[in-house]
């Protein structure tokens with residue numbers, strides 16, 4: 413059992429894993445976000461990449477589709493990793509991708525070893541982000557890049573704050589429409605269930621990009637650039653260079 417992910421949340425992801433590629437994996441906006449992360453990462457041949465909260469491997473596979481690199485992929489859910497591992501074996505990529513069941517809070521990599529560390533819609537699940545980002549800085553080589561693709565949404569504050577609730581509901585209205593359009597009722601239902609978790613701060617701890625940038629600055633990153641995902645104002649990509 414992972415130390416930092418509560419049992420309830422681990423179970424929620426275990427269950428989602430079986431339908432991930434048929435729900436969020438069907439949403440075109442999600443692929444556009446991952447494509448932007450890959451593009452802005454500036455990945456080069458032979459780079460070493462760490463994918464935090466890799467899920468079923470959608471981002472890692474896009475990195476490998478772009479260029480010949482090696483990837484370490486971690487996730488707290490064994491079922492997400494099982495599905496990813498099946499894809500790795502099917503595509504003969506066992507030499508290129510190494511998966512490990514590990515939560516972001518329990519990372520223990522050596523210093524200065526990755527060219528790129530990326531995380532897409534994964535780090536908002538981490539409640540205490542500061543130590544994780546400090547570790548990310550440590551694991552990157554000098555000049556290495558941390559690339560976060562995330563929801564630009566501040567869900568901090570009191571659960572009964574109407575302004576907070578309105579912010580989340582505005583975001584959810586757009587996301588649920590996309591889920592229904594691209595993934596049908598199965599995607600809608602899963603994302604609706606997920607929406608409730610955002611409202612209740614139940615394993616979902618989103619922050620805005622000014623907050624992500626501040627955390628990166630405090631960890632030692634010098635250059636930070638935030639890019640919007642065109643056409644989808646709630647999603648952005650931050651590139652922080654060590």
Ligand SMILES: C[S@@+](CC[C@H](N)C(=O)[O-])C[C@H]1O[C@@H](n2cnc3c(N)ncnc32)[C@H](O)[C@@H]1O
Nearest residue numbers: 425465466467487488489492515516532534537
């Ligand atoms: C929304 S999915 C994103 C998966 C993938 N990055 C993508 O963009 O398709 C979030 C993933 O983060 C994983 N996760 C949640 N909390 C985590 C944590 N504390 N450490 C590592 N992975 C975590 C979940 O198991 C899930 O696979």
